[in-house]
Amino acid sequence: MTQLRERKKQQTRQTISHVATGLFIEHGFERTTIADIAEAAGVSKMTVTNYFPRKEDLFFDAADMVVRWPARTVAEREIGESALAAIRRAYLAATERQDPLLGRFAPGFARLIADSPALRSRLREVYDQQEQALAAALTEAVGPGGGLLEPRLAAAQLAATLRVLMEEARHRTLADERDDDAFFSGLAALAGQAFTLLEPALGDYAVRSA
Amino acid sequence: MTQLRERKKQQTRQTISHVATGLFIEHGFERTTIADIAEAAGVSKMTVTNYFPRKEDLFFDAADMVVRWPARTVAEREIGESALAAIRRAYLAATERQDPLLGRFAPGFARLIADSPALRSRLREVYDQQEQALAAALTEAVGPGGGLLEPRLAAAQLAATLRVLMEEARHRTLADERDDDAFFSGLAALAGQAFTLLEPALGDYAVRSA
DNA sequence: CAAAAATATTGGTCGGACCTAAAAATTCTC
């Protein structure tokens, strides 16, 4: 089985990530060293670095998902649906299933981010990659016809709205909003208003043709 | 004279910044160490760090201006003028006077940014601070009446547009667009389109009352 | 000019990122 090796790798990766998260929550991000993590996980420092090239990656392990979902949503939008409508629909669906992707971290996580410049910087990078991926998807969606700047402007506005919503979600989580149902329905209401603001500019942008 | 010391400080600051810029252009950002800069400027490493806490500050010495101008523009908008209109007017005025603030760096600078992850990260931070300052100005402008999220959404959209325009300016500079007149008039045309996109959503947001 | 205040320097520590060579573990091949 060529999968035994793969399973072990995932296992050690998981162990390292888990141990690191525990240490971060316990002592803070900056005050936890890679050496600490390596020792606690029972591996060498270099192994930690091999799995997680930058220290911040130990924290934002699910960043890829956040980066990709808006672009994927646009790429898979239904016939007759605009990019904005697809993203709005996907966002509201995520609130229905109470997806942590929207920024509903554990309070401990939210606090770590708020307290660490390095983590906030990494988060900005994630948002940026999300926007770039979205711009690429929109460029693909509208074809070579439209102006070159339009997809980037549209991506920037969509991503900016998503980012504000995510920051608000983190902020509310920090402010100790405990009831998940209330949290997510509140978020859905905000998102409705936010996306409606974009409607006049983007309501019929990148509508998928039959 | 309490100003002689001040002048000397500005002098050494200027010297360090100038020397650093030369070394960056010559060898690249990451390949230039703070020790190199200190030695070339004839000061100690710690002196460099005192004037420029982070290495990236040696490069983005005028970041404050970029961070503040949109917020200041909104705060000083004319009676009957919306935030969007004020920013559009200020942007077009900047193209008239061919202000480097809009992203018209020397080609060497633009290349350094493109090649350095650390500089791009710092640039993201600048954009973020620009947006936060703008959000604060808008919150101030609309008073306690409006929803809490609206100013942040408006700031995010305005800042996103400015950022795309600035990236485009950097990109065109890199692509060796030499004629300043053509460059800035092209930028003005793009900006016109970009701001017009925001018109339906923000055209009457934060209009200054008499 | 002497005392006080602000600034610069020296000489360190620390930690994250990176590298190389070698050892260990796993998979592939016969």
Next chain:
DNA sequence: GAGAATTTTTAGGTCCGACCAATATTTTTG
């Protein structure tokens, strides 16, 4: 299943940016 090939992990080290404490120097003020 043994040995070869490949991949993963380790050990030990360098480099550099960020930071700190104590000292020295310069500037300002009385």
